[in-house]
Amino acid sequence: MKNHFLFPPDFRLYGLILFVAGILLGIPNIFFDWEISWLSLNTEPRDIFSGRQNLTNELALTFVLIGLLILCFSSLKLEDERTLYLRLRAYQWSFLVNFLIILVGNWFLYGEYFLYLMIFNLFTPLVVFLMRFYYLIYMDESGQKEIDAE
Amino acid sequence: MQNKVKQERVRLNMQQQDLAEKIGVSRQTIHSIENNRYTPSTLLALKIAFIFGKSVDELFVLEPADWEEGSR
Numbered sequence: 001m002k003n004h005f006l007f008p009p010d011f012r013l014y015g016l017i018l019f020v021a022g023i024l025l026g027i028p029n030i031f032f033d034w035e036i037s038w039l040s041l042n043t044e045p046r047d048i049f050s051g052r053q054n055l056t057n058e059l060a061l062t063f064v065l066i067g068l069l070i071l072c073f074s075s076l077k078l079e080d081e082r083t084l085y086l087r088l089r090a091y092q093w094s095f096l097v098n099f100l101i102i103l104v105g106n107w108f109l110y111g112e113y114f115l116y117l118m119i120f121n122l123f124t125p126l127v128v129f130l131m132r133f134y135y136l137i138y139m140d141e142s143g144q145k146e147i148d149a150e
Numbered sequence: 151m152q153n154k155v156k157q158e159r160v161r162l163n164m165q166q167q168d169l170a171e172k173i174g175v176s177r178q179t180i181h182s183i184e185n186n187r188y189t190p191s192t193l194l195a196l197k198i199a200f201i202f203g204k205s206v207d208e209l210f211v212l213e214p215a216d217w218e219e220g221s222r
Binding site for chain 2: 141143
């Protein structure tokens with residue numbers, strides 16, 4: 001059973017590099033207002049994005065999202081129907097966690113805090129999928145070593 | 151579901167890796183099938199049966215619990 005939506009296994013490294021670059025760019029930007037000066041734009045006041053804009057955060061978010069997408073959609077060295085089945089189980093989890101966070105946030109967070117939650121919740125489907133998928137692979141392989149040892 | 155993949159593989163003096171390569175899956179998949187941790191698709195079951203020169207229902211046998219699972 002061939003999964004046509006997967007990149008070759010080598011792409012995992014590129015995804016990881018992009019993700020780390022995005023994190024290294026994004027964290028100083030969010031917490032210390034650090035910006036790359038040559039990414040600044042001066043827009044006309046009549047534009048929607050009036051005044052000075054800097055594209056550092058846009059670049060960081062793009063790197064993180066594309067990096068995570070590539071990591072999620074890169075095949076393992078040997079991809080077969082069992083790994084496809086494990087992927088499906090991980091997708092179910094990521095979907096569920098994403099909507100549970102929205103549900104809980106809906107009741108307990110208001111105003112800008114809810115907005116922040118929604119921004120961070122952008123990443124949860126991809127992050128939860130990766131964690132769950134590699135955990136399932138790890139559990140499957142460690143379970144096999146136990147059986148082999150018996 | 152019970153299966154006789156391991157018995158047949160051992161009978162033919164075949165390693166898990168050999169069988170995996172013949173049918174284009176990973177060794178872990180063969181291991182999971184043999185230990186009833188993963189139920190193969192029809193296509194994979196047919197390939198395994200072909201390699202062993204058996205029919206699918208000789209290799210894979212339904213248990214009463216499988217019927218209960220299906221009726222849920």
